[in-house]
Amino acid sequence: LAKTTQPISMDSYEGQEVNITCSHNNIATNDYITWYQQFPSQGPRFIIQGYKTKVTNEVASLFIPADRKSSTLSLPRVSLSDTAVYYCLVGDPNNAGNMLTFGGGTRLMVKP
Amino acid sequence: GAVVSQHPSRVICKSGTSVKIECRSLDFQATTMFWYRQFPKQSLMLMATSNEGSKATYEQGVEKDKFLINHASLTLSTLTVTSAHPEDSSFYICSARDRLAGGNEQFFGPGTRLTVL
Numbered sequence: 715l716a717k718t719t720q721p722i723s724m725d726s727y728e729g730q731e732v733n734i735t736c737s738h739n740n741i742a743t744n745d746y747i748t749w750y751q752q753f754p755s756q757g758p759r760f761i762i763q764g765y766k767t768k769v770t771n772e773v774a775s776l777f778i779p780a781d782r783k784s785s786t787l788s789l790p791r792v793s794l795s796d797t798a799v800y801y802c803l804v805g806d807p808n809n810a811g812n813m814l815t816f817g818g819g820t821r822l823m824v825k826p
Numbered sequence: 827g828a829v830v831s832q833h834p835s836r837v838i839c840k841s842g843t844s845v846k847i848e849c850r851s852l853d854f855q856a857t858t859m860f861w862y863r864q865f866p867k868q869s870l871m872l873m874a875t876s877n878e879g880s881k882a883t884y885e886q887g888v889e890k891d892k893f894l895i896n897h898a899s900l901t902l903s904t905l906t907v908t909s910a911h912p913e914d915s916s917f918y919i920c921s922a923r924d925r926l927a928g929g930n931e932q933f934f935g936p937g938t939r940l941t942v943l
Contacts, residue, residue, distance in 0.1 A: 757832075760931055801870075819869055
C-alpha cells in the first residue's frame with residue numbers, strides 16, 4: 715500500500731488560502747488520492763478525491779502533478795471552522811482492502 | 827448523502843465489563859463496514875473489516891476474541907469490547923461503503939468515546 719507523508723501541522727489566518735501537500739512516492743497505477751477532514755471527537759468527513767490533474771468541488775481543490783507522486787489540497791479563504799486535521803489517503807477504490815490506512819494527518823490551525 | 831450512525835456516542839464502564847457499539851448505515855446498504863480505533867492526538871488505526879454474513883477480518887495485533895464483530899445485516903455492524911480494561915479506552919469509529927455506489931468512498935460514523943474506569 716502506498717505510504718503517505720504530510721506535514722504534522724500548519725498555521726494560517728482567516729481568509730487565506732491554505733495548501734496542504736501530501737507525498738506518495740510509491741503510488742500505484744490504479745490508486746486514487748482521497749482527502750478527509752476530521753474535527754475533534756468526530757468521524758472523518760470526505761473532502762475530495764482525484765486521480766490526476768485537477769479536481770475542484772464546492773469546498774476544495776485537489777492538484778495532482780503528472781507523476782502523481784504528490785498531491786496538494788487547496789482550501790480557499792479558510793475560516794476558523796476549518797481548524798481540523800486533514801488526512802491524505804491513497805488506494806484503489808475498486809479494492810475493498812484499499813484506502814483504509816490513515817497516515818499522521820496535518821493539523822491545521824486557523825487563527826483570527 | 828449517505829449517513830452512518832453509531833450508538834452510543836459515549837460510554838463509561840467499569841473494568842471487566844463488556845460494551846457493545848452499534849454502527850448503522852441509515853440510507854444505504856453496506857456490504858462492508860470497517861472499525862477503527864483512535865487514541866488522543868493520534869491517527870485512525872484500522873481494527874477490522876466487517877463483511878455482511880461472514881466473519882470479520884482483523885488487522886495484525888487486534889485480538890478477535892476481545893473485539894467481537896457481528897455484521898448480521900446490510901445496515902448494521904456491532905463491535906463488542908469484551909472484558910474491557912482502561913487501556914481499551916479510546917475513540918471507536920466505524921465506516922461503511924455503499925454497496926450500490928461501488929467501493930469508491932467511505933462514509934464514517936460520528937464515533938463512540940469509550941472510557942473504562
